[in-house]
Amino acid sequence: MQLAVWTYEGPPHVGAMRVATAMEKLHYVLHAPQGDTYADLLFTMIERRGKRPPVTYTTFEARDLGKDTAQIFQDAAREAVARFNPQAIIVGASCTAELIQDDPAGLAEAMGLPIPAIPLELPSYQRKENWGAAETFYQIVRHLADTTVNREPREGRRPSANILGPTALGFRHRDDLVEIKKILALLDVEVNLVAPLGATPEDIARIGAADFNIVLYPEIADEAARWLERTFAQPAVRTIPIGVGATRSFIADVAELAGADPTPALGDTSSRLPWWSRSVDSTYLTSKRVFIFGDATHAVAAARIAREELGFEVCGLGCYNREFAREIRAEAARCGVEPLITDDHLAVEDAIAAACPELVLGTQMERHIAKRLGLPCAVISAPVHVQDFPARHSPQMGFEGANVIFDTWVHPLVMGLEEHLLTMFREDFEFSDEAGASHHAAHSPRKAAPEPVPFVSSEVETHNVAPPSSLSTSLETNGELVSSLWTAEAERELKKIPFFVRGKARRNTENFAAAEGRRQIDLETLYDAKAHYAR
């Protein structure tokens, strides 16, 4: 058993729902107890869909347990087909139905429905949401793709591609798709099919007609793309076009497979990130320490942007989806940090506290961790709340995506001039610790009264109960009473350092003192350490 308050991913059948909801004319008959319909509101509330997800739940109850539930399943499937008239259905079980062993696949097959019924095996006690989405999409493609499709010779026609991966409840999938289509138009590549988002089962049948595939979100589309590679000899573009550099690589890769001239797409000057990042205003961003956590794809892309396009220093990198840990390990090696592969948010919180970043890039969970620690933060990956399904166009991919990313990441940071003022006039009342940083994300809650003891490990608990001014102390000491090392004078001097870099200064000084074997930290040690760590 795993003790959890927060989970980064839902169960695998929620992944299947994301695929079903993304598609048209497909229905999901889900063998599940009363109550599992809660997942509908992820789509109707977080993504604000104006339609119900195309899911029929059998909603069995305790009194139905026994042979009755199989009948309930068949009735539900029959009604769903009659009512919604889909081109195909997918059938499967949620975690509880998995235990009662009704075999939705066999039951659906026995019904002799007039449309394909695609069975899903989603092991709820081993796998999670992303895996469920990938498996569902793969099964849909495998069952519905028309394997007799032969591609016409390339001469005399435009190259064509499938865009694979966008789903319902995907972080910025809607807008990413717009940007990708823009790039393909500049390369004169035809879009054969976008799937699962917006595709019908009949559309899926002609998936083999494209010359190649574009895997936008490997977490969802990689499994299917590999099958398509084997079955239709369709090569795949696996470059994730998040960031200017990655977008350029993506354009080059697509152009190569399409036999197209990449120049018009590469010459797109709509990307302002390079100039924004080079302008002197951004100099203060140099070597800002950033901690990155999310799904592997977004985390790896973010790390590359942070290093190569914004000049940050990546001080931590991790993901919650083990399936893609290899990519994280490779990128972590490039960043010179230990990869963090975990789905335990308490471990992430500990890692962030230990790394003392100046900016956190993560999911909704990291946003709250950062808030608690008083650190600036931006969201780069699911899971996300309703505000990250915005009304405005805000892609992550392509050149416009890079513009969005520049603004989103820099916004929570205290601006350069302000940082300068904070250093120069740190004794002025406007810049006192209690006033805090002026930017919204950096406002850690200033609590008058102690909160109830939080359900976290003891080291982290101290953050909430400690008065805000001692934040850096609690960040750094990890519960040990190392502050006795400090002389009163050095402690006072430390307090003059702006609060958002004080944690790092304290840690550096203590490490330096330990390495030097000094038993006391006085003014001398403080400034020796400063010299030692000077960039």
Added chain:
Amino acid sequence: MSALDILDGCAAELARPAAGTQRPVLRERGQREVFCGLTGIIWLHRKMQDAFFLVVGSRTCAHLLQSAAGVMIFAEPRFATAIMEERDLAGMVDAQDELDRVVNRLLERRPDIRTLFLVGSCPSEVIKLDLAKAAQRLGAVHMPRVRILNYSGSGIETTFTQGEDACLAALVPVMPALPADSAPELLIVGSLPDIVEDQFLRLFADLGITRVGCLPARNARELPAVGPNTRYLLAQPFLGETAMALEGRGAKRIEALFPFGVEGTSDWLRAAAREFGVDPALTEQVLAPGRERARIALSKLRPQLEGKRISFLPDSQLEVPLARYLQDELGMELVEVGTPYLHRAHLARELESFGPNVRLSEGQHVERQLDRVRADRPDITVCGLGLANPLEGEGLTTKWAIELVFSPIHGFDQAADLAELFARPLRRRDLLEV
């Protein structure tokens, strides 16, 4: 429910009252768009401040709690899920050992916990993981510091607010005994927001009823006593199991309307006053200021709601008393009143004012029910969040039902707030020009 009780929507007209006084109820089964009882934890843990709720379930249960709890999950809530994994399903002994390990770790980390609820879920019920035994075993180890209880919030057994019923019913056996020779005591049953609870306690004090307990108490280790001299008032309509458990300990229910609106609240208070022999003149004198304030506040909202047609989809069992209030005090017209479960005895008086044209339904076949909503086109439909935006998308104004469980709506001083919850979506619909 036997198969004979289940009717198609079109057969509703054929339904005949089983007994002379009972009105026909449209009973349906099919897909139910409702929460399971685990959701009750979201408000119960705020009420009982020394309690922790540990769900023994799957990743789905954890996902439900975090989806339902929204941002509250980050305020260090006192609930968590012990997520069962593949190896827990292999053998029962193993699962019990695992549970011990999780509970011990939890109690080590959270020395402030004094009551721990082991909450059953669908997976734990289906594999028949004996949480009662686990609670007993662990309780023996951790008493007196921590009391360990268990109940089921599973979807296969409970719907939404029934989770509170199951939780409170689990508390009844551990309530101290009220001596047989004790003076009569009043017990208010059902979790109420603190502000509402305080208002009621003040009113009872003004009536001269001073021996009043609340279930749940704000501190789960300081439960009120119960015995043959206990008279209890239900503050919520979804407490059938709890009521039975209280009757089992000799307590007697005071028959009353539920305290929504002016009339409901007056009836609820008067019933208690009568039971405790309070002079009727004093009762009216105590009630008068609250009644007058509520009357003034409601008079502003009545024009916005009068004559508007309303349908309720099943959610919390609050539907019947709320419909009575909206019809009797605000002049709304009831089209369909759906409830997940209809407790005939507790709601008998609530149903008396329903006209013959009010369609009363119990259970759900969500597709057929939505067909009826589309055909009826009520001015406002009360439904869950999974249905609200899709119905708005079809041009139907909705009021999302969960808010009715989370907001202070009982009593005189909340009567207008309750009306406002229904008036606001209608006003918004008229306000928006785009």
